[in-house]
């Protein structure tokens with residue numbers, strides 16, 4: 236039964252809506268590649284199963300996000316923060332997790348505001364350890380050496396049961412980080428690869444949620460991304476190696492918008508745990524996106540602080556979470572139809 240719900244949650248979260256001039260007709264191909272490489276099972280189901288299996292009450296879970304920086308996105312992107320905040324809320328309510336968020340300096344305040352709007356208190360690590368329903372939001376370094384040291388420090392300090400990345404840009408084989416259009420944005424982004432690589436070495440499970448092939452986790456579909464995406468194998472910067480990342484996670488979820496993938500994993504977790512409320516409601520969705528935008532986060536398609544996720548209006552996002560909540564509620568119900 237989870238396979239049936241998972242199939243349709245995946246479908247709902249992979250309906251592509253992109254304007255001309257942006258990569259179109261790509262999501263179903265990236266999705267198919269990710270699914271082929273993960274035993275053919277629904278991707279949101281794989282992620283939800285892994286999280287349910289790994290996270291016990293009181294465990295820390297590290298959530299990484301961050302795409303975009305100056306000049307076009309001075310406080311980062313709306314795709315990313317809203318998704319990780321929503322999924323963290325699901326892990327808090329469903330599994331009793333203690334979320335720790337990491338992002339680059341420019342996105343810190345916008346992410347913290349979004350997490351608070353999701354209904355989680357943003358507090359210091361000391362206070363977070365002493366209560367539930369709270370989260371920690373930390374800056375992750377853009378400096379390679381600092382980022383390396385920070386990786387082991389974070390894993391020691393919080394001993395996370397799992398790592399989740401959504402819409403977190405990651406480097407190619409030459410260590411360069413690119414936008415989906417192959418523009419080099421290495422300088423503006425956290426060197427998060429050190430955290431995920433160290434976690435993998437230590438056997439800590441990791442989930443990547445992505446929509447372009449240049450985000451944490453897409454190393455699993457590295458060759459596919461290089462073939463499918465226009466700038467996958469050739470970028471617009473002197474490195475010449477393309478935007479496809481080599482950074483892998485244990486599970487990769489591909490969605491039409493990374494946020495949508497995170498809502499899908501929340502829904503799947505809600506089904507596994509018998510609670511449709513693990514998907515946030517449409518009003519909360521509005522408040523989260525509004526809080527993110529008010530702190531300056533930009534829509535990734537237009538590079539302006541507007542109420543959209545990757546160019547898709549807040550109303551569609553609200554409709555999606557409403558549909559996911561109902562899909563889970565209906566899927567949990569038994570009907571004996573006598574006619």
Ligand SMILES: [Zn+2]
Pocket residue numbers: 411413417419470471472473474475476477
């Ligand atoms: Zn390059």
